[in-house]
Amino acid sequence: MKSMYVPIFKGEGRLEYETRPIPQPTAPDDVLVKIEACGICGTDLNILAVPAAHKATPNIIIGHEGVGLVEAVAPGVTGLQPGDRVVIANRLTCGQCHYCRRGLDNQCTNYKTIGTTIDGAFAPYLCAPQRALFKIDDQVPRDEAVFFEPLSCVVGSVVRAPMQAADNVVILGAGPMGMLFAMLYQTLGAGRVIMVDLAPFRLDFAQKIGVTAALNPTEVDLSQAVQELSGLGADIVVDAVGNQLPTAIKLARRGGHVILFGLRLYDNPAVNQYTITRYDLTLHGTFVGLNPFAQTIQLLESRRLHPSKLTTHRLPLTELAQGVELMRSGQGLKVIIEN
Ligand SMILES: [Zn+2]
Numbered sequence: 001m002k003s004m005y006v007p008i009f010k011g012e013g014r015l016e017y018e019t020r021p022i023p024q025p026t027a028p029d030d031v032l033v034k035i036e037a038c039g040i041c042g043t044d045l046n047i048l049a050v051p052a053a054h055k056a057t058p059n060i061i062i063g064h065e066g067v068g069l070v071e072a073v074a075p076g077v078t079g080l081q082p083g084d085r086v087v088i089a090n091r092l093t094c095g096q097c098h099y100c101r102r103g104l105d106n107q108c109t110n111y112k113t114i115g116t117t118i119d120g121a122f123a124p125y126l127c128a129p130q131r132a133l134f135k136i137d138d139q140v141p142r143d144e145a146v147f148f149e150p151l152s153c154v155v156g157s158v159v160r161a162p163m164q165a166a167d168n169v170v171i172l173g174a175g176p177m178g179m180l181f182a183m184l185y186q187t188l189g190a191g192r193v194i195m196v197d198l199a200p201f202r203l204d205f206a207q208k209i210g211v212t213a214a215l216n217p218t219e220v221d222l223s224q225a226v227q228e229l230s231g232l233g234a235d236i237v238v239d240a241v242g243n244q245l246p247t248a249i250k251l252a253r254r255g256g257h258v259i260l261f262g263l264r265l266y267d268n269p270a271v272n273q274y275t276i277t278r279y280d281l282t283l284h285g286t287f288v289g290l291n292p293f294a295q296t297i298q299l300l301e302s303r304r305l306h307p308s309k310l311t312t313h314r315l316p317l318t319e320l321a322q323g324v325e326l327m328r329s330g331q332g333l334k335v336i337i338e339n
Pocket residue numbers: 041042043064065149150
């Protein structure tokens with residue numbers, strides 16, 4: 001049997017390379033994918049933090065932002081064939097819990113996740129059931145397709161707050177996810193897109209993708225700056241950090257919407273509830289999106305937005321740890337591991 005040399009998550013932030021057999025399609029709906037590239041996600045940084053900020057099963061291969069070519073299919077696979085380019089929808093929901101049965105798949109209480117609880121895509125090959133894979137047109141470059149999973153979370157989040165043409169949007173947090181929000185709002189026809197972050201590198205990057213303004217709250221009075229740029233305050237504020245609700249409600253206009261996207265398990269920001277009530281604000285907690293996958297494929301295939309602009313580094317599989325460090329230290333924005 002052929003083998004592959006892969007980084008294995010050993011717990012406590014450790015990655016060790018091992019030789020493992022190339023997985024083979026065994027279940028009737030299994031698909032073997034030859035992975036072309038896999039993005040490093042904030043979730044991977046959390047898995048590899050000490051102590052871990054996101055749980056993963058030791059002894060698995062992590063990585064879920066993969067793109068690849070179908071190598072082989074089991075006899076029960078109908079919609080895919082060898083040679084097809086596919087991307088991964090990494091959460092395998094159970095289909096049977098109360099939430100799945102109510103159509104709230106993203107709240108499944110019994111899911112598995114490729115790259116967290118079962119083997120993922122920081123590897124030359126991945127075997128996954130066909131329902132986890134979405135075919136994407138060959139015309140979409142590998143380096144754009146690799147953004148499918150993070151972009152799907154953003155597509156699934158944005159849909160929750162009603163948006164009108166030329167609405168003004170503020171995004172708190174200019175990491176890769178905040179940037180994807182900015183790109184999507186630009187594509188959707190937002191008026192002004194204003195990004196907020198503390199890191200000069202990220203603010204420069206935001207300028208490069210053409211946002212209206214990139215603001216550092218240690219240098220400007222944020223409320224005043226947003227007021228001046230938007231007239232009334234933001235129609236929509238996105239918290240892509242996870243603890244920015246107090247700031248978000250200050251920046252939203254009366255009747256505005258706040259999208260809560262970032263996840264910070266241990267933070268408990270104090271919020272002025274009066275502001276939310278008095279100014280008729282609507283808050284939306286959003287988590288990974290409710291089946292945004294087909295729409296995200298269409299968006300990437302439309303070539304209307306180009307997330308590959310966010311990639312700062314491309315590294316081989318043997319340098320996964322260095323890639324994680326580049327993102328963690330803020331020297332890199334998005335790092336892609338390529339095979
Ligand atoms: Zn991800």
